[in-house]
Amino acid sequence: MSTRMTTTFALAPETTPDAVAMLAEAAGYAPDGATDLSGDGLPDRAVWTRGGGRLTYARDMATGLQTLVIEGETPAGWPAALPLIDEATIETLLSSNDEAQLLAGLQAAAITGATALAPLVAARVATLDPALADYVLAFAAAQPAAARPGTVIKPFPTSGGRQEKLQLLRWLGAEGPGDNDGIGTAMVAGGLEDSDWEVRATAMLVAARIAAVPLVGAIARLALPESDEDGVVRRERSALLALRDAALARLGAPRDRPLPPGVAEALCGDYAALPADLRAFVHALVEPVPTQFEQPAVPGVVWTETGPRRIDGRLLAWVPRAPHWLGDDSLVDGPDNPSRQINPPRGFLIDAEPAGEATLVEARARARATGTRLPTSDEWEMAARGPDGRRFPWGMNARVPVDLSPWGMAGIVGGKGEWVEGLAPVGHGIVAGRRRLPVVAHRTVASDETTHLFRFAYDII
Incomplete structure (x- = not known):
């Protein structure tokens, strides 16, 4: 059974829909159905077909980013013939204080896999709404291994964006293993050095979940809360020490002492075996707050x-x-x-x-x-x-x-x-x-x- 190849390209901001249509027709594609027009009269979606192939142009109405999706064989001379967005433009978008432009930059970075921009992507998102975490995770998933094994970029800012840091880390942990030396490990490394013990503890648990082996040393030296004034009682402080042992064991550096019941399972999201009074505590450190809910129609x-x-x-x-x-x-x-x-x-x-x-x-x-x-x-x-x-x-x-x-x-x-x-x-x-x-x-x-x-x-x- 053959697999249908799909490739997505991010187009330069100055690209016009007419230019895309000319390129499509020059490559032998024919329009397929009506073009969807937005309020400004420009198309936000258009489709062309050629044999068994399909070409879809789309313009994100929130950010303005234009994309072209090719299903099937890529035409000869493409993508060189396409007006693609370049890395400098993506960097400009990511550096913008305008939320729509920033989001466009995140989308473009996720599509292009611009590895050199990884620190900028993570630093900007760490100070923004947690709903943008999905874009960072999509970007992280597209990254190759770090160019220099053993080195870790630390893209988190040293202050600010506390809730966003926590939510971003927890979404990363929810993704599980699969990012050993890339941007995910870099984010966690920054979290382990944060001044906030809750960010550090969350980063420790997420490191175990994503199998961030290069961070074993930082986890072994990690400073954890030591008093009730930090917001944790003695039993919870003991649980954090046990969770650190479990994280080290999961990363291949076990301590020479047994783990309390339920601690190893909790690293994987199974809290049932933990004592009842610790389940909410561990859950609060590692699980992201859901962000997608229906908005009901309510009179008044x-x-x-x-x-x-x-x-x-x-x-x-x-x-x-x-x-x-x-x-x-x-x-x-x-x-x-x-x-x-x-x-x-x-x-x-x-x-x-x-x-x-x-x-x-x-x-x-x-x-x-x-x-x-x-x-x-x-x-x-x-x-x-x-x-x-x-x-x-x-x-x-x-x-x-x-x-x-x-x-x-x-x-x-x-x-x-x-x-x-x-x-x-x-x-x-x-x-x-x-x-x-x-x-x-x-x-x-x-x-x-x-x-x-x-x-x-x-x-x-």
Whole structure:
């Protein structure tokens, strides 16, 4: 059975659709079907055929990058006859502060496999939205082995882009083995030298997942958190040491001591054998936050670039239907909230910022008056924590607070705590979140006559 060859080329920005059409017809291709025109009157897609071959021109409407896909035999004299994008132009795009141009540069780098631009690609993406990680991974997958074995480029910037670094590393780990000496190993090497222990720990686990053998020495010397002030309790610090031993063993440098149950399996994404109180902890260090979810049509809500908004302009946070880790076994006071993973039956919307301050009776009355309700304690925790099991809205490292959750909820740790719905004695209610203890799984019982912040939740019908 023969295999149909497909080749993709990135075209120079100055290329016109008419020029592509002339080249196609000169090579014996005939137009196949109508050309799709965009709002500016230029075609964003056109197809030509020749025998069993097919030629597709496409223009990305978000970035403007033009591509040509050849299915079947490449015509004689091609690609030399094509107006292809050059490395200097890609570098210019990658250096741009315009997001569309930067994205065009990432797309072109992924298509052309411009190895010399690998450090620039990784450095730019490490400071941008995690949704761009797929482009870096596509680029990494296209790279040959490093030109000089034993050397490692370190493309991560030394500061900034913390969430993007973590998400990028975790997407890389999700890809698994297959990038031993290329850009993936380079990214991990930079992560191992980061000033943030959470970035370092994530890089260590990802190194094991992608089989980054050149990094054994750096992992053996890696500085890990040493105090509760870092955001990890003693049992979790011991787990990190065991995970380092497991990573070294996986990379061919085992330590002369046995591994605790479940640790080796956790490196491969199987957390079931870990003690229950450690599953969310390890999951939070290595699993990426999902980024692709449906945006439901909700009466009175519009979806904008900054997130969903009510028609009065109030910003909301969308918590999608996805597995979420809840609870924290390290907490010693407040209502019982053990570590567990749940699958909510549906997604919901919640105010991105608190709506006001009131007693519990007053907050419930205001919710009824607006046709909404207070969130349950579990819903509030999902919105404040995200799905991956992190202890704080910003991650696991207590020393780098950012009052914003993965789902876009803010105002979580800067006030008096918030009223949520939950089981409480008569005359009392449940309060989530507080300034002194930003562990989002923590809940307290308070008199319903005291005032606390509140926000509204919106059901999706």
